[in-house]
Amino acid sequence: MNEEKIAALVTYLKSLGFEKPDFEEKIRQAFENKLQQFSMEQTVLFDSESIKFDLNFWWDYQFESFKLVKYLAAYMASPDAEMVCAEYGPLARGIHNVNQVYHDLSGRFEDLYDKVFPLELSYFPGMEIYPVLREHIASNPDKFEIRYAKNEPDGFFQYVIPVEKLNGQYTLNTYTATLVPYPPIEHAVFNGIDTSILECEMSRINWSNRRETHIFQGDLRSEFKLKVLDIIDKIDRLAMEPTGAFIADQLKLKYWKDIPLLEDTLTKTALLYFKNLSKRKLILPVDYSVRIAFNALCGRAIFRERINPLMDNDPGWMRFDFSVKSSNGKYSFEVVRGFGRKEVEILLGCLSMPPKCNWVTAIDLLKGDRTWVTYDGEKKIYLEANPEQKTINVYSETMAPIMVNFLLDPDWTPLLSREVAANNPKKMERKSIKKRRILPDKPIKQARKR
Known part of the structure; x- marks a missing residue:
């Protein structure tokens, strides 16, 4: 019986990188002498660098075996360096394991984390970057890739960040971001289901947050909330008609792809439809956060202090044109100068938002976010920067344009982003004829990000 426990402990130590010929015998002696605790030492070399480990084992009465409870690690960058x-x-x-300790004590892990942090992976798409990096460096690879995918109502987003070791340090320069944008849905009424209202109901739920979709029982069981069951029922009724079934597939892809249980309802037709959708791809420097990359791929304008690859230091807005590619195979982009953070905050002030909300919301808009705020305590509206007209686009909860003439210009005509204009061609035509010019007279009390 002891031999099995000894073999299990030796195997565990090997998995951490601790391995010496006399380890097994020392562990066996500890069993035979019925020790309460003992220690073993090992020095691991990394070229001219070294780490001396002092492993401490205690007797575990529950499992009647020894357990590695802690170890002391002493790192030296060179034989003469400070420990x-x-x-x-x-x-x-x-x-x-020993490789993770090596990167930790040598400062390489902190250096790598500092290089990855500006990408804002923890903010969007919500990756726990610390354990991910720990796992990648566990084998001390010469290169690896950080990959992630996230489904959003705008489209299916993926990124690949290559990391390579250069002169003993991990470096990253560019990464690839791709988006499969979901085409606009032609809403209608089928079987008494208004699909535009149904999508509005679906957009109010954060489907990746189980606390919003499930009721948890005391015995750890869970079931869908009534609002979710109601949406599932409407989707099923919608799928009873051929045209309605197509819209049901579109809604499932936008909100349920990659969502446990609900993703299983995707039909083969929906998956084939998704497979045939067009894809956008950008290769960006790492000073463009993943959040900014996503917004750029969605066709939204992003503000940069310095426009790459233009060799100047003037700030401006970038908006990519995904309808055509340049001669080098890359997407072209338009540059709009002016309309910086100060101007954005001034316009936000017209919405009677608190100064702190102005500051936070302005940063979101500069990064290309389509930010939502609660108006009059209950009405939800969306805001998006429109640098071409030096204004802010305002949308309803269903993304219908709300014409707000911030500049009080009698000759002003709204010019929305290509993305929203494509989704609302009829509404755009009707609104442009009416030319409503309004200013909000109710304060906005709370800001949120979509």
């Missing part, structure tokens, strides 16, 4: 020491264990830094 850097740290303790690792469940109550300290966690139990990591």
Whole structure:
């Protein structure tokens, strides 16, 4: 019985990178002598660098075996360098393998984290970057890729960030971001279901947050909330007619793709439709956050302090044109100068938003976000920067344009982004004829991001 426990402990130590010929015998002696605790040492070399480990084992009465409870690590960058020491264990830094400790104590992990952090992966799409990097460096690879995919109502978004070791340090320069944009839905009424209202109901739910979609029982069981069951029922009724079934597939892709349980309702027709959708791809420098990349791929304008690859330091807005490619195979983009953060904050002030909300919302708009705010405590509207007209586009909860003449220009005519204009061709035509010029007279009390 002891031999099995000894073999299991030796195997576990090998998985962490601790391996010496006399380890097994020392562990066996600890069993035979019925010790309460003991320790073993090992030095691991990384070229001219080294780490000396002092492994501490305690007897675990529950499992009647020895357990690695902690170890002390002493790192030296060279034989003459100053020693850097740290303790690792469940109550300290966690139990990591030798490669992870090497990157930690040498400062390489912190350096890599600092290089990845500006990409804002934890903010969007919500990746826990710390454990992801820990897992990648566990084998001390010469190169690896950080990959992630996220489904959004705008489209299916993916990115690949290549990381390569250069002169002993991990570096990253550019990454690839792709988006499969979902075409606009031609809403109608089928079987008594108004699909525009149905989509509005679906857009109010954060489907990736189970607390919004499920009721949890005391025995850890869960079931869908009534509002979710109601939407599922409407989707099923919608799918009873051929045209309605196509719209049902579009709605499922926009809101349920990659959502456990609900993704299983996607039909083969929906998956084939998704497979044949066009794809947009950009290769961007790492100083463009993933959040900015997503907005750029959606066709929204993004503000940059310096427009690459133009060799100047003047700030401006970029909006990519995905309808054509230049001679080098890349998408062209338009540059709009002016209309910076100060001007955006002034316009937001016309909406009676608190100064702090102005500042936060302005940053979101500069990054290309389509930000939603609550108007008069209950009415939800969306805001989007429109640098071409030096204004802010305002939309209803169903993304119908709300014409707000911030500049009080009697000759003003709304010019929306290509994305929204394509989704609302009829509404755009009707609104442009009416030329309504209004200013909001009710304060906006709360800001949120979509």
